[in-house]
Amino acid sequence: MKMPIHRWYRYTAGFSASWVKELIREEQKSGRRRIIDPFAGSGTVLLESEFAGVGSYGVEAHPYIYRIAKAKLNWNFAPDKFKEEALALLKEARNKRVVEVQFSKLIMSCYPLETIQKLEALKQTWLSKKQDDEIKDFNWFVITSILRTTSPVGTAQWQYIQPNKTKSKVMDPFIAFEKKVYEMYLDMKRTQNRFKDITNSIILNEDARNIKSIPTGWGDLVITSPPYANNYDYADATRLEMTFWGDISGWSDLQDNVRKNLVRACTQHVSKLGNSIDTILSNPKLAVIQPELLEVFEILKEERLKHGGKKNYHLMIAAYFNDLADVFHSLRRVTSGNCKMCFVVGDSAPYGIYVPVDEWLGKLAISAGFGNYTFEKLRDRNIKWKNRKHTVPLHEGRLWING
Structure with a gap:
């Protein structure tokens, strides 16, 4: 991922920025100029959208990913001011004597003590230093973005933490911070020189x-890509960062x-569902797929x-499908009658039991009041991994919904 601004933080899901750019450009020809991404x-x-x-x-x-997006969307801030303030924080952190603190077991398992002390110096300086909100957000982002590159254990971006694995390339926190600042600084200058007439987007921390x-x-x-129904825990994927900042303790x-x-896309989300499953299965919003859903449910x-x-x-x-039904009904309220939607989705086969995700989502969209749907297959899935749990052929593609 080498595109300016986009490359500041790698996200596990979704689609390429180049494809989004081309889609927006194409849809502008049809007069579509108001875009929503619910995920x-x-x-x-x-x-x-801003660039276009x-x-x-x-x-x-x-909440954590919302803060990441919010910081990136402030790319039009004064680059020199950002660099000056960020490097000032780094200078203070280099000279800071870290007050003895109790580090969590997770942090201790991911970093050697010297690295922890440097990261803690950056954090304590950030907490104590008075800066404008935009600068605070940027510096939080810089520190957050280097947490995985400075750990010697298995902490690849958006990978679950694997303390027993090691990485060959590990950066010193102070060097990583400075490198990130200059990367962002150059991206801001170049992007601002390229895009003069922008429309500011609005990011909402909502459901x-x-x-x-x-x-x-x-x-x-x-234009969006919802969580896939493949048991990936987006909450646990940010446990390292949220633990470091004290947002969570366990x-x-x-x-x-x-x-x-x-959206409940992994089994951890439903561990306490209990008797409410009967209410979900009888939800009128699921009526259009209810017989098929009940059959798969029982299997x-x-x-x-x-x-x-x-x-x-x-x-x-x-x-999962109960939640996506709610999403479609929510989108129906905030979209126009001639709206066009593209959901990048993948199907699923837990325990080798096939779930036709794109078909069911299409039916739920129509049930919510949209006109019609088609599916454009992009690639096959579940064919590369040697340790895959089943051999059911899966695919990924674009679910196009109109009206």
Whole structure:
């Protein structure tokens, strides 16, 4: 990922910025200039909307990822001011004597003590130094973005933490901070010189299942990629960063502070679903896929008993489509009658039981009041990994929804 601004922070999901750029340009020919991304992530769609001079709203429920996107979207800030303030923070941190603190077990398992002390010096300086909000956000972003490159253990971007694995390339925190500052500084200058007439986007820390702050009927183009129903825990994927900043102290905090706001796409989200599953399965919004969903639900419920982990995939699948049904109804309110939507999605096969995600999502969209849908396959999935759990052929593609 080498595109300016976009490269500041790598996000695990979604699509290429180049494709988004071309899609926005093409849809502008049809008069579509109001874009919504209900799963905004680190802001790819919003950035490209700004560069194209069209209006956009992004919704991101994950509080940590929302802050990442918010910082990136401030790329039009004065570059020299940013560099000056960031390097001033670094200078203070280099000379700071770290007050003895109690480090969490996770942090201790990811860094040697010398690295922890340098990262802590950056954090303590950031906490104590008085700076404008924009500068505070930028410096928080810089520190956050180097947490994985400065760890010698398995902490590749958006990988679950693997303390028993090691990396060959590890950076000193102070050097990594300075390098990141200059990368951002140069990107800001070049991008500002290139794009003079921009339209500022708006990022909202809201739930896509219940969008509140976008005006009714506002959007005419939706570009997004929702979480896939493949048991990836987006909350746990940010545990290192949130632990470092003190946003969470343990596993339960992830559930209370992060997971409750996210689409239920992994079994950790549904561990306490209990009797409410009956309410989900009888939800009128799911009526259009209910017979098929119930069949898969029962098969997965029986299949889990044959596996050691006994993962609640049956609950996850039911909750996932319930949540996406809510997303479509929420989008119907904030989009126009001639709206066009593109959802980049992948199908799923927990325990080897196939779930036709794109087909069911298309049906849910029509049930929510949209006109029609088609699916454009992009690639096959589940063909490269040697340790894959099943051999069911899967695919990924673009779900186009009109009207």
